[in-house]
Amino acid sequence: MSKQQKIYIAGHRGMVGSAIWRQLTAAGYTNLIGRSSAALDLRNQAAVKAFFDEEQPAVVIDAAARVGGIMANKTFPYQFLMENLQIQNNLIESAHMSDVDKFIFLGSSCIYPKMAPQPLEEAHLLTGPLEPTNEWYAIAKITGVKACEAIRQQFNKDFVSLMPTNLYGESDNFDLETSHVLPAMIRKFHDAKLAGQADVTLWGSGTPLREFLYVDDLAKAVVFALENRLPQHLYNVGTGTDLSIRELAETIQKIVGHTGRIIWDATKPDGTPRKLMDSSLLHEIGWKHEVELTEGIRHTYEWFLANQDKFKQVKL
Ligand SMILES: NC(=O)c1ccc[n+]([C@@H]2O[C@H](COP(=O)([O-])OP(=O)(O)OC[C@H]3O[C@@H](n4cnc5c(N)ncnc54)[C@H](OP(=O)(O)O)[C@@H]3O)[C@@H](O)[C@H]2O)c1
Numbered sequence: 373m374s375k376q377q378k379i380y381i382a383g384h385r386g387m388v389g390s391a392i393w394r395q396l397t398a399a400g401y402t403n404l405i406g407r408s409s410a411a412l413d414l415r416n417q418a419a420v421k422a423f424f425d426e427e428q429p430a431v432v433i434d435a436a437a438r439v440g441g442i443m444a445n446k447t448f449p450y451q452f453l454m455e456n457l458q459i460q461n462n463l464i465e466s467a468h469m470s471d472v473d474k475f476i477f478l479g480s481s482c483i484y485p486k487m488a489p490q491p492l493e494e495a496h497l498l499t500g501p502l503e504p505t506n507e508w509y510a511i512a513k514i515t516g517v518k519a520c521e522a523i524r525q526q527f528n529k530d531f532v533s534l535m536p537t538n539l540y541g542e543s544d545n546f547d548l549e550t551s552h553v554l555p556a557m558i559r560k561f562h563d564a565k566l567a568g569q570a571d572v573t574l575w576g577s578g579t580p581l582r583e584f585l586y587v588d589d590l591a592k593a594v595v596f597a598l599e600n601r602l603p604q605h606l607y608n609v610g611t612g613t614d615l616s617i618r619e620l621a622e623t624i625q626k627i628v629g630h631t632g633r634i635i636w637d638a639t640k641p642d643g644t645p646r647k648l649m650d651s652s653l654l655h656e657i658g659w660k661h662e663v664e665l666t667e668g669i670r671h672t673y674e675w676f677l678a679n680q681d682k683f684k685q686v687k688l
């Protein structure tokens with residue numbers, strides 16, 4: 373894989389896209405391109421085609437999507453379905469038509485059935501009903517996985533899908549309404565500490581279990597997939613361990629230094645009870661995570677403290 377080939381990172385400004393840019397740069401790749409959504413709205417099929425005609429990338433990494441936590445998904449099902457279908461379908465079709473040979477699609481662990489056996493294996497895809505709070509996003513992502521599988525099978529192109537578990541790290545979304553749980557907890561405990569150790573209200577019961585992967589470890593999995601022609605079309609990317617939301621809260625509370633009360637708001641949804649993934653397929657061929665949860669949370673909190681003026685307010 374030439375280090376000078378042109379690699380297009382769709383969504384390069386996001387948490388995942390910026391980590392992929394960081395890790396590709398660290399690996400010596402010198403010809404990376406990206407476009408903000410203001411410069412290139414990936415929902416616009418003609419604009420995407422014109423971009424591919426002009427830039428002719430050799431590789432495409434799709435880290436662009438309408439992304440959010442459980443409440444954002446529950447509140448905006450149409451946008452999470454339609455925008456993600458538009459974005460990924462435009463990228464996949466234009467990549468296929470402009471002879472891109474390497475396409476890395478990013479999905480999510482929510483593509484698996486709500487009550488599939490745990491830990492979730494790639495073979496569990498489409499074997500049962502989805503988690504209702506994010507089934508629209510999941511259906512979009514499943515469509516992307518199947519589109520890449522079809523191109524791989526019918527045209528023998530190296531289109532591969534990676535299914536990360538819940539991710540966190542630098543440049544995460546810390547907006548309390550649209551974010552995922554981990555950045556939301558960092559911000560809530562931090563703000564409450566500054567407010568004299570005020571109470572912190574968290575969502576649901578605290579009983580669901582979640583697996584968390586530090587975003588730079590996911591980015592290294594993307595570099596691994598770029599540098600190897602992987603034998604399967606679909607790979608889980610996780611740590612193989614999970615913890616309860618309550619345990620996560622206690623861990624973050626301690627790292628942030630909050631000593632007030634935690635109140636659980638049962639009017640908010642728990643979502644799927646568990647979605648631990650079996651990532652052994654990828655482990656067996658050479659990728660494994662490096663950053664453990666406590667270390668990753670500490671680093672993310674340090675980034676949050678140093679970037680409070682910059683972190684995203686993602687309004688949907
Ligand atoms: N975060 C997680 O826990 C998680 C877990 C599993 C999988 N993933 C996957 O990882 C990928 C990125 O997630 P993320 O957490 O990095 O999200 P993010 O921080 O919100 O970044 C998403 C990026 O997509 C771009 N984008 C959105 N709509 C666009 C449009 N219409 N046209 C062009 N660009 C558009 C945004 O560009 P601008 O910044 O220029 O607006 C943004 O940089 C997604 O495919 C997601 O499904 C995320």
Ligand SMILES: C[C@@H]1O[C@H](OP(=O)(O)OP(=O)(O)OC[C@H]2O[C@@H](n3cnc4c(=O)[nH]c(N)nc43)[C@H](O)[C@@H]2O)[C@@H](O)[C@H](O)[C@@H]1O
Nearest residue numbers: 441442445480482506551552553556574575576641642643
């Ligand atoms: C990776 C993502 O997983 C997402 O599911 P999912 O893990 O439940 O999404 P999260 O929003 O991270 O929620 C995880 C769990 O944390 C609880 N939680 C507790 N306090 C909070 C809080 O202050 N904010 C948030 N956001 N959650 C909180 C929430 O009720 C849920 O049980 C999918 O909706 C996405 O589509 C995507 O797949």
